[in-house]
Amino acid sequence: MKVLNEVKITADAKSVNESYLRVAVASLAAQLDPTVEELSDIKTAVSEAVTNCIVHAYKMRTGKIYITARLCENQLMIIKIRDTGVGIPDIQKAREPLFTTGGDDRSGLGFSVMECFSDKLKVTSKEGKGTTVTIYKRIRGKSVNEP
Amino acid sequence: MQVLFRTEKEKLTVYLSGDIDHHTSAQIRQSVDEQLQKFMPKELRLDFRDVHFMDSSGVGLVMGRYKAASVYGCKVVVCSMPDNVARIMKMSGLSKIITFDED
Numbered sequence: 001m002k003v004l005n006e007v008k009i010t011a012d013a014k015s016v017n018e019s020y021l022r023v024a025v026a027s028l029a030a031q032l033d034p035t036v037e038e039l040s041d042i043k044t045a046v047s048e049a050v051t052n053c054i055v056h057a058y059k060m061r062t063g064k065i066y067i068t069a070r071l072c073e074n075q076l077m078i079i080k081i082r083d084t085g086v087g088i089p090d091i092q093k094a095r096e097p098l099f100t101t102g103g104d105d106r107s108g109l110g111f112s113v114m115e116c117f118s119d120k121l122k123v124t125s126k127e128g129k130g131t132t133v134t135i136y137k138r139i140r141g142k143s144v145n146e147p
Numbered sequence: 148m149q150v151l152f153r154t155e156k157e158k159l160t161v162y163l164s165g166d167i168d169h170h171t172s173a174q175i176r177q178s179v180d181e182q183l184q185k186f187m188p189k190e191l192r193l194d195f196r197d198v199h200f201m202d203s204s205g206v207g208l209v210m211g212r213y214k215a216a217s218v219y220g221c222k223v224v225v226c227s228m229p230d231n232v233a234r235i236m237k238m239s240g241l242s243k244i245i246t247f248d249e250d
Binding site (some may be wrong): 019037047054055105107116118122 | 168169170172175176201202204208230238
């Protein structure tokens, strides 16, 4: 798969960075001329993944979030979000809707939203080593709505 | 992110705006719960018309306020959701316990 453009961002796992990171990735996606809805999908999926790093992987302690965002041929965007936190013991369970280990005000919808707002979602994790979430999103753009 | 409140009779309306994510929802939660405790309304209305972005943290926020409000026998209404907010809210199944109003 040919990569047309690539951006790498390393950020502290601080909740104040959530907004910056989703906007930065969405700005890159803008080069593929997405619809407003597609941009919103990307922002939301990235926000969920980044929040998982902060809340779960590092449990609100310090750590780094590594993002690689790629624009590929055929309007495909691939966003890899990696942490070196605690890892997920049971990925299948973590991806179940409403399952959460995050306490009272967490909805347990993070992975469901990421799945719903992307074309494909890959999750790999190793306990004690960290987790990598890869979001695949095809940018169909405005052309799809035209006759 | 800004939160404005309006009270009339036994109704507390919360006007949310800007982005709702894990970071901002902590502040919103605190200010809403303060007003809830102060007024102990019979209805808590969460108005989303000026919310530009929301992730699943917003669902958690509404779920949590539903629990907090039910302590006072207060019902929760969610209203004026833009399309992107409504999509996530509908995924949650919250409409089974909370009233969704168009306006």
